[in-house]
Amino acid sequence: MFDDALLKVSLSRASATTTKLFSAYISRKQQGLFIISSILVLLSIAAFTLTSVTVAVNDYNALRVAMSDTQERYLDTKKEMRFISSQLRTQPSKTVLSSNAAIAHTIVSSDYYGDNFQPVKAFDITLHHTKSDTKIKQSFLRYPSIINVPTTLQATAPDKHLTQWLFNRSESALSPKYFPLSIEANSCTDLNEASMHWINGDCELNNNDVDHSSSTNPMLVIIKNGNLTLLHGTTFYGVIILLSNDGTIYSSKVEHGASIKGALTSTQNITLLNDGALIFSPDVLEALQQAPKLAKMIAVPGSWHARL
Amino acid sequence: MMIFLTRRCRKNRHQLNREHAQQGGALIEVLIASALFLSVTVGMVGAFTHTESLWIAIYEKDISHKSNMNATSEQMMNDSYDQTWADVQNLGSLKPIM
Numbered sequence A: 001m002f003d004d005a006l007l008k009v010s011l012s013r014a015s016a017t018t019t020k021l022f023s024a025y026i027s028r029k030q031q032g033l034f035i036i037s038s039i040l041v042l043l044s045i046a047a048f049t050l051t052s053v054t055v056a057v058n059d060y061n062a063l064r065v066a067m068s069d070t071q072e073r074y075l076d077t078k079k080e081m082r083f084i085s086s087q088l089r090t091q092p093s094k095t096v097l098s099s100n101a102a103i104a105h106t107i108v109s110s111d112y113y114g115d116n117f118q119p120v121k122a123f124d125i126t127l128h129h130t131k132s133d134t135k136i137k138q139s140f141l142r143y144p145s146i147i148n149v150p151t152t153l154q155a156t157a158p159d160k161h162l163t164q165w166l167f168n169r170s171e172s173a174l175s176p177k178y179f180p181l182s183i184e185a186n187s188c189t190d191l192n193e194a195s196m197h198w199i200n201g202d203c204e205l206n207n208n209d210v211d212h213s214s215s216t217n218p219m220l221v222i223i224k225n226g227n228l229t230l231l232h233g234t235t236f237y238g239v240i241i242l243l244s245n246d247g248t249i250y251s252s253k254v255e256h257g258a259s260i261k262g263a264l265t266s267t268q269n270i271t272l273l274n275d276g277a278l279i280f281s282p283d284v285l286e287a288l289q290q291a292p293k294l295a296k297m298i299a300v301p302g303s304w305h306a307r308l
Numbered sequence B: 001m002m003i004f005l006t007r008r009c010r011k012n013r014h015q016l017n018r019e020h021a022q023q024g025g026a027l028i029e030v031l032i033a034s035a036l037f038l039s040v041t042v043g044m045v046g047a048f049t050h051t052e053s054l055w056i057a058i059y060e061k062d063i064s065h066k067s068n069m070n071a072t073s074e075q076m077m078n079d080s081y082d083q084t085w086a087d088v089q090n091l092g093s094l095k096p097i098m
Helices: A002-088 A162-166 A282-289 B004-077 B085-089
Strands: A103-113 A120-127 A132-144 A183-185 A196-200 A203-205 A219-223 A228-230 A235-245 A251-256 A257-268 A271-274 A277-280 A295-299 A305-307
Touching: A002 A103, A002 A120, A002 A251, A002 A295, A103 B004, A120 A196, A132 B085, A162 A183, A162 A235, A162 A277, A203 A219, A228 A235, A257 A282, A295 B085
Parallel strands: A183 A196, A196 A219, A203 A228, A219 A235, A228 A251, A235 A257, A251 A271, A257 A277
Antiparallel strands: A103 A120, A120 A132, A132 A295, A132 A305
16 A cells, blocks of 8 residues: 555656646747747848848949939930031031931021121031930031131231231230141141141242142141241142241242242241242132131030930 | 556656657757758848949949049040130121021
């Protein structure tokens, strides 16, 4: 009997221990689940934040790409405007070419003249970029480099303000860069075909050098600090200007059989040795003033209009 | 009596085995949690690296694009020849040709 009782007590204790162990297990399991849940929540928050940042960065990238495309198209349109205006400087509006197939252009022109009958042409250029529906408009003026042609007096006597009258520049401020497509050289040997030559030093012209000039296609030659010699049999059409800033009196020699049709002018006193012909020709001067290669194109301030 | 004792012993052994099995289950749970934590962490680090590289690429492209645009705009601002609006004003008042 006693043994039975002892055994029962032992068994009941073992059962109680097992129950305690089971309770402890359940408690630990709940703690583990809580920890796992907490980790999952934290990870979810971190993942959500990171995903949001990634999406935001991707959206920003898409926005940047769209903005870049718009800016590039706008710049393309501006480039096209410049390209067309540069063409209009020397050629009629009907022959203007387009460099970008996506941009359509419209040109409206009107003619004006200045106080001394200088030819001026106004252009209203409208461009339309079909891909981005960008529309820009700008007005330009085409005017001559030679703002005023030399007078009869300037063709016979030096004038200190000659460059101011002709080009709206003082003698010191005048440079080859004033003229579009000017050719600068140190001598007149084998002159290339051009409407304007800037020579630093002596200039000896023969007929081969100027055979491309004519009464309808005259030339402008500026000689800085140099002597001029027009060799026998040379016919020059246009204007020759002698500039001097070193105090030297330079000479201008026109040999027998040579001629200058247009004007020979200077800012300082020169020694003129004329055995040929100096013919002041207003027609040649007018043709030179109207020469397309000597024309300039300027944007009218405040005329820029863009619709994006 | 012996039968009773045998049953009790079996029951106790079963409970002890169950205790060991519970400890093993906890270990698996810890392993699953670790794996989950590691995989999510690796994923997040990967996403972070990707986002950072994307951001750097966007930034560099933006800088390059802006410098190109500025260079082109600056180039367009300069004329190839010297001219001012005062030259046009020097022509006098412009009259239209009818």
